[in-house]
Amino acid sequence: MVIIIGQIIAIANQKGGVAKTTTAVNLSACLAEVGKKVLLVDMDPQGNASSGLGVDKLSLTCCIYDVLINSAPMRSVIVSTQIKGLDIAPSTIQLAGAEIELVAEISRELKLKRALESIVDRYDYIIIDCPPSLGLLTLNSLTAADLLLIPIQCEYYALEGLGQLMNTIKLVQRHLNAELSILGVLLTMFDVRTNLSSQVSEEVKKYFNDKVFSTVIPRNIRLSEAPSHGQPIILYDTRSRGAEVYRQLAKEVTERGY
Ligand code: ADP
Numbered sequence: 070m071v072i073i074i075g076q077i078i079a080i081a082n083q084k085g086g087v088a089k090t091t092t093a094v095n096l097s098a099c100l101a102e103v104g105k106k107v108l109l110v111d112m113d114p115q116g117n118a119s120s121g122l123g124v125d126k127l128s129l130t131c132c133i134y135d136v137l138i139n140s141a142p143m144r145s146v147i148v149s150t151q152i153k154g155l156d157i158a159p160s161t162i163q164l165a166g167a168e169i170e171l172v173a174e175i176s177r178e179l180k181l182k183r184a185l186e187s188i189v190d191r192y193d194y195i196i197i198d199c200p201p202s203l204g205l206l207t208l209n210s211l212t213a214a215d216l217l218l219i220p221i222q223c224e225y226y227a228l229e230g231l232g233q234l235m236n237t238i239k240l241v242q243r244h245l246n247a248e249l250s251i252l253g254v255l256l257t258m259f260d261v262r263t264n265l266s267s268q269v270s271e272e273v274k275k276y277f278n279d280k281v282f283s284t285v286i287p288r289n290i291r292l293s294e295a296p297s298h299g300q301p302i303i304l305y306d307t308r309s310r311g312a313e314v315y316r317q318l319a320k321e322v323t324e325r326g327y
């Protein structure tokens with residue numbers, strides 16, 4: 070088996086609703102299920118990854134905002150989850166302010182990278198769920214990451230905005246993080262009944278070639294139900310197709326090396 074040296078994976082695409090959070094939550098849970106020690110960092114002020122893993126955001130006294138803005142140590146915000154081996158650094162709506170507050174900070178793009186340095190040794194994988202924008206929260210995530218996973222929804226306009234994302238990645242590589250590389254592109258919400266899904270899939274493969282994961286995530290109702298129960302799919306419906314494909318993705322991620 071190939072060992073991945075870079076272990077910090079950002080899940081990014083500035084489009085909303087492409088399954089960034091669904092992938093962050095379920096990939097993290099499936100990696101933990103096979104014995105990996107995993108930290109999920111929720112960098113989206115909407116905090117969907119946090120609630121998707123059952124974190125009661127109202128009861129939190131601190132979150133990733135305090136790490137980025139108040140220099141709180143990373144370990145002070147990390148909480149464990151129902152899945153053995155999976156921890157989360159949660160976010161709350163307070164994080165929305167960070168996008169503006171960071172602007173005036175020195176080394177504003179390096180806050181997350183610096184914060185993760187103190188705990189990176191404790192985990193096999195750190196997965197970062199990015200917000201749907203290319204602002205400072207995403208820049209912090211791309212600067213902290215070794216690898217990038219880009220989910221693409223198999224819908225019309227799927228490729229729109231990808232040029233912008235690729236430009237941002239190039240700028241980050243040039244100025245902030247020369248080590249950043251693309252781990253893979255993940256086709257999500259694939260619908261076997263439509264030609265459109267196949268067409269999008271073909272186009273994405275033309276553009277990204279062998280960077281596209283062999284695992285394709287189909288539309289699966291259980292995957293969309295699980296977050297409202299605060300559970301990853303492997304707890305909510307462990308035998309569902311959704312659980313099966315995210316287990317397969319986790320296998321591909323552990324096998325894909327550099
Ligand atoms: P993002 O984080 O990119 O905004 P989400 O992961 O929140 O996207 O997904 C957007 C919506 O689509 C959510 O309601 C989610 O439950 C649903 N969803 C994601 N993946 C699937 C899937 N494979 N099948 C069905 N629904 C999905």
Ligand code: MG
Pocket residue numbers: 089090091113117199200
């Ligand atoms: Mg999200």
